[in-house]
Every structure is written in C-alpha cells, then in structure tokens.
Amino acid sequence: GENVEQHPSTLSVQEGDSAVIKCTYSDSASNYFPWYKQELGKGPQLIIDIRSNVGEKKDQRIAVTLNKTAKHFSLHITETQPEDSAVYFCAAPPPGSGNTGKLIFGQGTTLQVKP
Amino acid sequence: EPEVTQTPSHQVTQMGQEVILRCVPISNHLYFYWYRQILGQKVEFLVSFYNNEISEKSEIFDDQFSVERPDGSNFTLKIRSTKLEDSAMYFCASGGSYGDQPQHFGDGTRLSIL
Numbered sequence: 001g002e003n004v005e006q007h008p009s010t011l012s013v014q015e016g017d018s019a020v021i022k023c024t025y026s027d028s029a030s031n032y033f034p035w036y037k038q039e040l041g042k043g044p045q046l047i048i049d050i051r052s053n054v055g056e057k058k059d060q061r062i063a064v065t066l067n068k069t070a071k072h073f074s075l076h077i078t079e080t081q082p083e084d085s086a087v088y089f090c091a092a093p094p095p096g097s098g099n100t101g102k103l104i105f106g107q108g109t110t111l112q113v114k115p
Numbered sequence: 116e117p118e119v120t121q122t123p124s125h126q127v128t129q130m131g132q133e134v135i136l137r138c139v140p141i142s143n144h145l146y147f148y149w150y151r152q153i154l155g156q157k158v159e160f161l162v163s164f165y166n167n168e169i170s171e172k173s174e175i176f177d178d179q180f181s182v183e184r185p186d187g188s189n190f191t192l193k194i195r196s197t198k199l200e201d202s203a204m205y206f207c208a209s210g211g212s213y214g215d216q217p218q219h220f221g222d223g224t225r226l227s228i229l
Contacts, residue, residue: 032215036158043119043206043220044158089158099214100171101146105158 004092006106013080014114021109023090024072033073034103035064036089044089048075080113087111117141119221121207127227128197136192136224138207146210147190148218149182151175151203158206164190165214194226202228 003026013019025033031052036044050057050064050073057064063076077084087110091103120139128134140147149161162172164182172180181193190209194201204225208218 034217036220041222043121043222046217046219049217091158093215100163100165101148101210101214101216101218102160102163102171102173103218104160107157 004090004104004106006090006109008109009107010110010112012112012114015080015082017080019075019077019080019084019111019113021075021088021090021111022072023074023092023106024070025092026071027092027095028068028071029095030092032093033064033066034091035062035075036091036105038087038089038108040086077111080111082113082115085111085113119207119209119219121205121221121224123224124222125225125227127229130199130228131196134194134197134226136194136205136207136226138190138192138221139188140190140207140209141219142188143211144209144219145212146214146216146218147182147184148208148210149192150206150208150220152206152223153203161192161205163214170214197226197228199228202226 006023034049037047038044048064061078066073087108089108090106122137147164150158152158161176163170179195183191204223206220206223208220210216210218
C-alpha cells in the first residue's frame, strides 16, 4: 500500500526564518497531496494542497512543491511567526483507492517558531 | 465559513460498552470519513462513506465498528463493544462532490475507555 514518509519529525526555527517539511510517497499514480496543520486540541486544518498536474502552488507565506519524478512534495513556510507553531501533516491517497478519498498521513512534523 | 462539528468533545466509557460518536458534516458535501489518532501518533483512516454506503474501510474498522447517516445531516460512528485500545481521538471529515476533493476535519471526540 501507499507509504508516506515525512521529515523532519521536529523542526525549530527563529521567527522570520523559513521552514521546510518534506514528504515522500511510494505510488507514482498518486495525484492529490494535501497539507494539514494541527494545533493542540484541534482537528487537522487543511492549509494547502496540490495536484499532480502542477509543480508548485503558493498561498501567501505558504507554498507546496511537487516533484513527481522523485515522488516527493514539500511544504515551505516563509517569514515564520509564533502562531505557525503546530504539528504539520502531509497526506496522499493510497494506490487502488479509486475515488474513495482515503488518505494516508505522514508521521507529522512538530514545528516550533521561537520569538 | 462552514465547518464540521463533532459531539461530544470527550467521551468516557467502560470497556465493553457501546459508544456512538456524532458528526455534522459540511452541508453540501457528499463524501464522509472517520479517522482516528492515538495520542502522539499520526492520523489513521478508518472508513469512507458515499451515497449511503461504505466505499472503503481499513483493517482497523472491524465488525465492532459501524457508520450511519440516519438523516440528512448527521453522520455517526458506532463502536459496539469498546476495548481499551479504542482509546483515541476520533475525527470526522467531509469532502465535496468527488473523492479527491479537499477534506475538512472536525475538532474530534476524545474517546477514553476505562
């Protein structure tokens, strides 16, 4: 089945610096890659997603890049702020899931932004 | 902005008892999901539901689990005879018209089995 590997598991940056989180996936047929932010006591919140027909997508300080050849996608957060501190999860659909919407999540990255 | 709502926020149940977790998905969404997250671990898929039937389920979703959309708004997860290992956060999510559309999550129900 699909295996989604996420790195690093923890990331600490100074406020204003950039943060990059990377995920690799195993199924070359995967075509949809969301990123979720989870704050303490809350559910995962979709922050950005990308489909396999584009290589990059931006939304203000957040961007996602996709390298289909290498089967990895990355979350980039620029000008980090303390409120960016949270756990970030990547996800991808497993092979053979058809149109069911099933997502396999990465292990999560705990991002700490130090003021 | 429309959101997915889940009740209760915390459920404490004796082992062996039945529990029902409730969700109100976003109103015009057609795909519904349950995921769970054991403390400190990643989010795991349990089941997807479309057109009033299960479209996919994981190995975790055994005969003790069932889902239902009893009316036009609620989506429920029932665990018939709870086990200690069922203790986790349970998240409901809903998505739009197709299975590969963005999924939006509720804030979860913390299930504690004693």
